[in-house]
Amino acid sequence: MRRVRKIRIPVHRLEVGTVIPFTLLDERDQVLLFRGQTVTKAFLERLRRRAMTTVVAEVVEEVREEAAKEDVSLEVKMKTLSCLEDTMHGLAQGRHVSLEPLEEQVGAILEEVRAHEELVIPIVQLKRHDDFTFTHSLNVAIIALFIGKFLGLGWEDLAQLGLGALFHDLGKLKIPPEILRKPSALSDDEWRIIREHPLVAKNLLDNQRALEDLVKFVPLEHHERLDGSGYPLRLGAEAIHLFSRIVAVADVYEALTSQRPYRKPMPVAEAVEYLMGNAGYRLDERVVRVFVAHLSPYQVGDVVRLSDGREAVVSRLNPVLPFRPCVAVRVPDGRGGYITEEIDLARSLTLTIVEELSMKSRVLLPS
Numbered sequence: 001m002r003r004v005r006k007i008r009i010p011v012h013r014l015e016v017g018t019v020i021p022f023t024l025l026d027e028r029d030q031v032l033l034f035r036g037q038t039v040t041k042a043f044l045e046r047l048r049r050r051a052m053t054t055v056v057a058e059v060v061e062e063v064r065e066e067a068a069k070e071d072v073s074l075e076v077k078m079k080t081l082s083c084l085e086d087t088m089h090g091l092a093q094g095r096h097v098s099l100e101p102l103e104e105q106v107g108a109i110l111e112e113v114r115a116h117e118e119l120v121i122p123i124v125q126l127k128r129h130d131d132f133t134f135t136h137s138l139n140v141a142i143i144a145l146f147i148g149k150f151l152g153l154g155w156e157d158l159a160q161l162g163l164g165a166l167f168h169d170l171g172k173l174k175i176p177p178e179i180l181r182k183p184s185a186l187s188d189d190e191w192r193i194i195r196e197h198p199l200v201a202k203n204l205l206d207n208q209r210a211l212e213d214l215v216k217f218v219p220l221e222h223h224e225r226l227d228g229s230g231y232p233l234r235l236g237a238e239a240i241h242l243f244s245r246i247v248a249v250a251d252v253y254e255a256l257t258s259q260r261p262y263r264k265p266m267p268v269a270e271a272v273e274y275l276m277g278n279a280g281y282r283l284d285e286r287v288v289r290v291f292v293a294h295l296s297p298y299q300v301g302d303v304v305r306l307s308d309g310r311e312a313v314v315s316r317l318n319p320v321l322p323f324r325p326c327v328a329v330r331v332p333d334g335r336g337g338y339i340t341e342e343i344d345l346a347r348s349l350t351l352t353i354v355e356e357l358s359m360k361s362r363v364l365l366p367s
Helices: 039-047 074-092 100-115 134-150 155-166 170-174 186-194 199-205 213-221 242-256 267-278 285-294
Strands: 002-008 023-025 032-035 054-064 301-306 311-316 328-330 336-343 353-358
Touching: 032 039, 039 170, 074 100, 074 134, 074 155, 074 170, 074 242, 100 134, 100 155, 134 155, 134 242, 134 285, 155 242, 170 199, 199 213, 213 242, 242 267, 242 285, 267 285, 311 336
Parallel strands: none
Antiparallel strands: 002 054, 023 032, 023 054, 301 311, 301 353, 311 328, 328 336
16 A cells, blocks of 8 residues: 655755655645656756755655564574674684685675665664674674665675675784773773774785775775874875775764673664764765665664653654654543554654664554
8 A cells, every 4th residue: 555745855955966765846746856866956956046945755655564674684694694704713814715605695685785675774783792793794784785775886886895894893803802892991002902903904805815905995994084083094085985984984883883891882863963973074974964864763663752751663664754753652542442543753843752662672553
């Protein structure tokens, strides 16, 4: 079943080069831009000449009862994780290893990423506490591939980006575990060791002659920052490759929202605020904006608390305002029972989500 919704969007949110996933209308329902067309400078100038500050997005939705599709299937994730561990351990030991199995797994992830039909991506990070280096690397690669997809990268570029992202923390395998897992502040010497891991990774990958240079430079540059404050080479903006900029954003987001020995995971909203605060200054602004625009902090079935104190269940995702989904609440039916009422938070001026009560609980909505 299809449903059409109309959502008002500020003109300043439209960026040149963006492929529009919905039809844009003016106040009289006249088509400004069809779905699949690209925002151009001339188009934005026409809107400004008409003194238009907002446009209307006509969003056609498939109304479904099932939960939104996850980012990548658990089967593919677990197979990739096993392959990644074997490959990275072999590289860390200086052995020549075949990269073909891992490249095949990157292809499997990429197939699912490209086939994902959702306009917003519910990032489902895989958590395993025995060795977070591998799970972190896998999560970063998946996030990076989604960012690359929405930036319009082709298959070959995405394949190299995914492999580079999987290897981005390869150098940490040469760092003593007691430093990586230290629950307190690191000493200056320990920080020096940590900051060497990009160079260590690059040196290990240099032994793999068949590996593309772009794949090798992602581990080297993922801690570099646009303002030159990063490490290990303190590169400036012009010297940092796009792949490294993408992985930097994915790496920061994944690290902030994951459990670490020295801190609890940061709520998604706070992590997004951090990314936006560093966009254009330390992190690539376009990469951050594309990621945030397509990031959904919720999935269908999540249990949340609203600002009025009520508990609700996320019933539908919002492709334009991912942080304001539709939620279902139980309300008295006047006969001693309850009915389900859906609230579109994008249209509510007073209600917001203040707390997530059950991560990915997949509870069933009451009928």
